[in-house]
Amino acid sequence: MAKITLSNLAHAYRPNPQSRSDFALKQMDHVWDDGGAYALLGPSGCGKTTLLNIISGLLIPSQGKVLFGEVDVTRLPTEQRNIAQVFQFPVVYDTMTVYDNLAFPLRNRGTEAHLVDARVRDIARMLGMTDVLGKKAQGLTADAKQKISLGRGMVREDVSAILFDEPLTVIDPHMKWELRTQLKALHREFGHTMIYVTHDQTEALTFADKVVVMYDGEVVQMGTPADLFERPAHTFVGYFIGSPGMNVLPAKVDGSVAYLEGCQIPLARHYSGLEAAKTVEIGCRPEFLTLTDGPDGLPVQVRRVEDVGRLKIVRADFFGREVNIIAPEGASIGDRLNRVVFDPSRINVYADSWIVEGKAA
Amino acid sequence: MEKTFNNKAWFMVLPVVLLVAFSAVLPLMTVVNYSVQDTFGNNQFFWAGLQWFEEVLTSERLHDALIRQFIFSGVILAIQIPLGIAVSLCIPKRGVWSSFCLVLMALPLLIPWNVVGTIWQIFGRVDIGLLGATMAALGIDYNYTQNAAHAWITIVVMDVWHWTSLVALLCFAGLQSIPDAYYQAAKIDGASRWKIFRYIELPKMNRVLLIAVLLRFMDSFMIYTEPFVVTGGGPGNSTTLLSIDLVKMALGQFDLGPAAAFSIIYFLIILLLSWVFYTVMTNYGKGEGR
Known part of the structure; x- marks a missing residue:
């Protein structure tokens, strides 16, 4: 686990960006605390997925640095960053059982069998999936598959951060609430740094300790849900948070x-x-x-x-x-x-x- | 649930029934008809019962052809499926080179069967063929018209050349449909290249592989034109596959009865094996594990 520092960070998808509008992600400096639950909130196309991909290592930023703790990971490939990520749509290994799915990230890193077993059972209990551990992942519902994805993100204890890219999009409304509560519980229990991308303000406000509101490639405000409500730093935050938004x-x-x-x-x-x-x-x-x-x-x-x-x-x-x-x-x-x-x-x-x-x- | 009964609906099905009757059922029944009768010419037929079936099933000649056919289809599947998968993994995922590879690979598929046969027949000839002459110049004693092993190698290589692209194209389509998130997730989970193939690519290709296996099995099991053009079933009977033998029997010797019985058995074998492949592959990876 580690705090995440974004230093002087910016990204443009086109080479040789000239003007400010060429940047998909405008220059930013932020420090995200170790063990915090952060939500990246913003409308589609505001750059939140770009930022997430930079943190996860799928993108190398045009300028600036990403530090996990004191280590510069800007140019490290994803697999060496020691992070976990949960995607928008469930990613499960169809031919494996639920158990093997959950054990996969641990086994790939050569964890001893008895530790794997203990950890997998722990996670399955948290997710309420103990009784389907022996089932093949293929036949399960979308909800259950996404739970496996969440579980695979959670299963490694030593990750620097867990990233969630709109993980509840495909989930039924009543399950959303339940899964979000479980995520919250998992966060309390294991204390991972969590970064949760969403365009749904309810999700962001209920999940996160700190909400990072993005607009047009910029972080316009980073604060507690109460800050965002009472003192929006930018008129966009005023519009975007609240229903209806600020006048x-x-x-x-x-x-x-x-x-x-x-x-x-x-x-x-x-x-x-x-x-x-x-x-x-x-x-x-x-x-x-x-x-x-x-x-x-x-x-x-x-x-x-x-x-x-x-x-x-x-x-x-x-x-x-x-x-x-x-x-x-x-x-x-x-x-x-x-x-x-x-x-x-x-x-x-x-x-x-x-x-x-x-x-x- | 309440069902609405409307017998007029049967009229809607009628055109299809007629079409299928004329295109499939009636010809098949003619074959069935021949298979249980005997003739001495003059269009006079006599009831023969199951005599032809007994004869065909106990005929050594057909046993040999059947064994050759199984070996041929087995070899074809064993080479083309893994090779097709391997080729599909090497095709660039997007961009100009991707399209270029696809077009290049589609070319052999566009060539008519007898042309493919003719190409390889000439290609392999020791006197004028590029392959044959080159082998001869290198001092390799290659002659598909006299050596059974050489004849086999030639028709197998020819079929691999002709049809591997089909498997590769199907697999490529399967690979293209895998969302990027799977590869990203695998990276994050620390999966090796082999594990990505084993747990993501292969399972996601399952459906297209089923189609590829079925198509290649049926096609290779029924193959006629290409080996016939290249080797004519020879040398001796070494490359006389089932359909070549069938044509010899039906048109060469005009043994309609045994040929008809043979056709029916041939048809049932293909049907049975296709069903087996289908069942095994659709049920693979389902159900309870552990």
């Missing part, structure tokens, strides 16, 4: 007041020096907006109410922009509610899409 509205911010379409919103902190930014926006999560019948707040027009059970999502219109508001389950949304109030302490200010830390007012 982001263009505004003019002066001191501790934001001006939108001639209306004023008080802010909890004091902002200055925003004149240089091309765009200034304020962001506030739908959870922190309240519909009222005035006289405070911004004028809005309710377009639609979606009742999703334990809460209501109100889609409202503010000078042609959609604003989402989350109202509690029992709230009645009447015609008279035509104003929206922002919780000042929950408003973030963004200059050119990046968060601005104000001074305490």
Whole structure:
């Protein structure tokens, strides 16, 4: 096990990258702690698989270094990196039994038979597969095959890291939850460094201690699920995390007041020096907006109410922009509610899409 | 479950039934007809019962042809299947060279049987053939018209030249369908090249290998044109395979009865062996292990 250091790392698929947009993965410096559970979260094409392949050794980065502990592994082939990886689709050795599948990575490395046996039985117990150990892998369901893949990733105790590339894509929803819980349990029990790639925010937020949000080849934020929710570092994080995402509205911010379409919103902190930014926006999560019948707040027009059970999502219109508001389950949304109030302490200010830390007012 | 009965549906099947009847069942029944009758010409037939079958089954000549046929098909499968797999593993996975190899390999498959026979017949001739003359110049006493072993080697090599590509192309198609993740996973699991072949490539090729084995078995078991053109079944009877013998009997000697009985037995052998191959290969790797 080891911490993973990405030093000055960047990757371009084309040779001689010139401009910033040539890079599929823009320059980054990160240290990932030993034993941490990380999720790489981002939309398709944001570079998360590229990053994973660089860590696993399937790709050699155009620049920079990857270190496992203190060892530079940038140019080491996959098999010498001592990592495990679980792929999007189940990879099992069809003609082998479940037992042999799980034992395969250990046997290939010449582990003694009694150690193999103990370890395989341990993993099978964790995965709930003890009773199918003697079965051929071929006849099993996709769920079970993916469990074998997970098990093969987990079976070696001495790996530097375990990488998961959207491992639950083919799994039924109810099994997803169960497998994720098992992964979590395995992480607690064995303490491997785990890196989990996904585009599903629920998966990322429930699995990881630290979520790494990627957008357009860049790590836009690395933080705990609470950080991502409360203080998205980039408007993209605001949009991407949360359902619905954060409301982001263009505004003019002066001191501790934001001006939108001639209306004023008080802010909890004091902002200055925003004149240089091309765009200034304020962001506030739908959870922190309240519909009222005035006289405070911004004028809005309710377009639609979606009742999703334990809460209501109100889609409202503010000078042609959609604003989402989350109202509690029992709230009645009447015609008279035509104003929206922002919780000042929950408003973030963004200059050119990046968060601005104000001074305490 | 409720089933809907509609007897008109049978009319839909009728064209197929007619087609199969005229193309397969009726000719086969004619053969059955011949196999149980005898004739002395003038289109007069007499009931002969199972006489021809008894004669054919006890005939030494046919036993020998059958043994030769089994040896031939066995040798063909033993060479072409492993060789085809080996060749397919060497073909580049993508790019221009991949297409080039595929086209090159498809060429022998496009040549008509009797042309292949003629090519090798001339190729092997000691007086004018490139192979024969070269062997002679090297001082090797090679003559497929007089030496049975040489005749055998010639037709086996010819068949390998003609048909290994088919096995290789089928296997290549099988290999192409293996997702990259399998190879990556094998790397991460620390599998050796042999283990990748044994546990990933071979099992994934199982289906296409079944097709390759069946095609090559049936084809080699029924082979007629090429050896006939090259050796005419000789020297002596050494390369007289089943179908060559059958044609000799039916058209050379005009023994319709025994030839018909022979055909039916021949057909049943192919059917039986194909079934055995199919069953064994589809059940391989299934079920409980350990």
